[in-house]
Amino acid sequence: MKTTTIDELDVEALNLSGGPTVSRMFLPETSEKATLISGTEAEIADRLIEIFKELGVL
Amino acid sequence: MNQDIFVIIEHLRGQVADISFVMLAAARGLAQWSGGKVIAVLLGHNADGLSGNLNCDQVLYLDHPLLADFTSDAYQKVLFGLIGEKQPRAVLFGHTTIGADVASILSARLDLPMISSGRTFASDGKFTCQICGGKIMAEGELPGSTVLVTMVPGGYKPEQGQSAQNPQVLSLPAPILEDLKVVLKQYIEPEVADIDISREPLLISVGRGIQTQDNISIAEELAEALGGVVSASRPVIDQGWLPTSRLVGKSGKAVKPKVYLAVGISGAPEHVEAITGSETIIAINTDINAPIFNLAKYGTTADLFDLVPVLTQKIRDAK
Numbered sequence: 001m002k003t004t005t006i007d008e009l010d011v012e013a014l015n016l017s018g019g020p021t022v023s024r025m026f027l028p029e030t031s032e033k034a035t036l037i038s039g040t041e042a043e044i045a046d047r048l049i050e051i052f053k054e055l056g057v058l
Numbered sequence: 059m060n061q062d063i064f065v066i067i068e069h070l071r072g073q074v075a076d077i078s079f080v081m082l083a084a085a086r087g088l089a090q091w092s093g094g095k096v097i098a099v100l101l102g103h104n105a106d107g108l109s110g111n112l113n114c115d116q117v118l119y120l121d122h123p124l125l126a127d128f129t130s131d132a133y134q135k136v137l138f139g140l141i142g143e144k145q146p147r148a149v150l151f152g153h154t155t156i157g158a159d160v161a162s163i164l165s166a167r168l169d170l171p172m173i174s175s176g177r178t179f180a181s182d183g184k185f186t187c188q189i190c191g192g193k194i195m196a197e198g199e200l201p202g203s204t205v206l207v208t209m210v211p212g213g214y215k216p217e218q219g220q221s222a223q224n225p226q227v228l229s230l231p232a233p234i235l236e237d238l239k240v241v242l243k244q245y246i247e248p249e250v251a252d253i254d255i256s257r258e259p260l261l262i263s264v265g266r267g268i269q270t271q272d273n274i275s276i277a278e279e280l281a282e283a284l285g286g287v288v289s290a291s292r293p294v295i296d297q298g299w300l301p302t303s304r305l306v307g308k309s310g311k312a313v314k315p316k317v318y319l320a321v322g323i324s325g326a327p328e329h330v331e332a333i334t335g336s337e338t339i340i341a342i343n344t345d346i347n348a349p350i351f352n353l354a355k356y357g358t359t360a361d362l363f364d365l366v367p368v369l370t371q372k373i374r375d376a377k
Contacts, residue, residue, distance in 0.1 A: 019171045020185070020205065022198040027347055028188075034341060034357035044358050045369040048340070049376060051356055055338055057260050057317050058284060058373065 059145040059204055061094030065114065066137065066160070067101075068152045070128070071245075074108050076312070077152035077331055079219030081209050082113050084179055085150055086218075089115075091183040092147045098225070101125045101136055106227060113221035122232035127242040132235050133160045138167055139233050145204050150176070153208035153327055154308055161206045172206040175327065178213035186213075191326055192349030210327040211334055212352060252303055253287055259316040260286030263306055265329075266293040267322020267343065267362060274299055276366050277321055283373040289313070291329045307332045322362050325350030342366070 037047045052058035063085040068075040078098075085096045095115035100108060102119075103126035109117040118140070124132050137160060141149055151157030153175050165172035176187045177195070186197050188210060255261060262281040268274060274288070281288045288304065295305045306313050308328035314335035321342050323329065330353055333339060341354035342362050351357045358365065 018201055018203055020173050020198050020201050022196045023184075025189075025194055025196045028192065028195055028349065028352055034351040034354040036351075037356060037358040041360060041365045041368045042372070044360050044365055045372045048356075048358075048369055049372060051338075051340065052284065052317070052373075055317055057286070058376075 059147065061089075061092040062097050062144070062146045063089045063092065063094055064118075064141070064144070064146040064149040065096065065098050066149065066151045066157065067098050067108070067112065068154060068156055069100075069102065069105065069108055072105075072108070074112070075152065075154075076216040076334065077154060077157075077209065077211055079113070079216035080211050080214050081150040081152065082219030083214035083216075084176070084209055085148075086113065087181065088148060088179040088183065091179070091181060094147055097146065099137070099140065101133060101232075106229070109227050110224055111220045111222070112225055113219050114225050117225050117227045119227050119229050120232045121229065122235055124235040124238060124241065125232065127245065128156055129238065129240050129242055130156075130159045130163070131238045131240045134163055134167070135233055135235060135238070137164055140230075141170075141204065142168060147204065148200065149204065149206050151206065151208045153210045154331075157208050161208050165206050168204075170204050170206055171201045172208070173200075174208050176207040176209045188327075188349070191324065192352070193347050211331040212327075212349075216334065252301060254311075255287060255289045255304060255306065256311045256313050258287045258289075258313070260284060260319075261289045261306070261313060261315045261317070262286050262319045262321060263289040263291065263323060263333075264294055264300075264321045265291040265323030267324075268294060268299075269322075271297065271299040273363070276363070276370075280319075280321075280366050280370045280373075283370045283377075286317075286319075291323050291326070320350050320354065321366065323350055324348045325353060 065081045065085050067078045089096045098112045098114040098117045100119045103123050106119050151161040178186045262277050264277045277288050289306045290300045312332040316337045318336035318339045339354040341350040341357040
């Protein structure tokens with residue numbers, strides 16, 4: 001036999017005044033930051049190798 | 059309430075943490091909006107020399123032997139009195155183990171609103187913060203009272219918070235701290251590392267996306283082909299798949315390699331803070347919304363398990 005009781009709380013009892021207000025939510029703008037490399041795995045690998053060479057680590 | 063912006067300076071073992079400079083840069087814009095000053099709050103013992111390159115209008119320095127090393131108890135006591143008395147427009151903390159600890163408790167004790175994971179402030183005072191580990195951003199208005207904000211890295215460069223000019227330093231008496239419940243007894247240095255990843259020019263760093271310990275070998279083979287070293291984010295270290303000496307992050311090492319190749323790393327704030335000094339970050343992650351792409355110069359959403367073996371083989375063939 002279930003004996004647990006569930007209490008109901010009045011939401012209005014919460015005082016949410018004085019806090020920050022959120023006007024909008026959005027996904028991070030990623031395209032302006034990282035240059036995305038697309039293509040097949042082989043094409044992406046070739047581009048990464050070019051980048052490694054440009055950066056002097058290969 | 060006055061219109062000044064307080065920045066709680068984080069420092070460890072005589073070094074000001076980069077997040078402190080990030081916060082000073084953020085505070086400058088916010089102070090222009092509020093019409094107040096940027097005030098750096100420095101707690102420590104014989105630590106006033108750390109104020110030298112802080113880009114601020116004034117440093118409030120509180121010296122006490124029990125502030126030589128961070129304890130939440132001591133910081134709470136000092137800041138509770140200081141913020142309560144000065145009532146600045148905003149107080150910025152690092153979104154770090156130190157800042158999140160102290161700010162949340164002060165928010166409750168002082169009954170002040172708090173914004174977590176703040177990233178930037180606009181010229182009209184609007185804040186942007188990140189939620190869900192940076193996968194979603196929220197923009198909003200600051201509340202009218204003094205507000206506490208924990209700041210994540212990424213919105214400003216640490217250099218923006220540095221200055222060649224010494225700021226004015228105002229020493230304030232610290233409150234009585236002798237009844238602290240927690241005091242630091244000993245600072246335990248990390249074990250001697252097999253490799254010092256903070257000195258390596260090329261890091262292939264793996265995160266949760268690597269999935270299993272066996273898959274670490276994929277990164278090790280790439281590192282061997284490239285002449286780099288494998289490092290990792292917190293989830294990989296917590297699993298025991300790599301030694302703690304390879305941990306990149308707030309609780310590990312900050313790194314400044316020539317190239318940081320992030321493989322299957324989402325870019326949690328604690329990790330991002332430790333890689334901002336990298337010259338070039340390249341990210342491999344199937345999640346286009348992963349925060350690591352906000353920081354990386356190059357990125358691809360290819361599956362690492364498909365891409366990395368091909369890349370390794372092509373590098374071997376090219377040699």
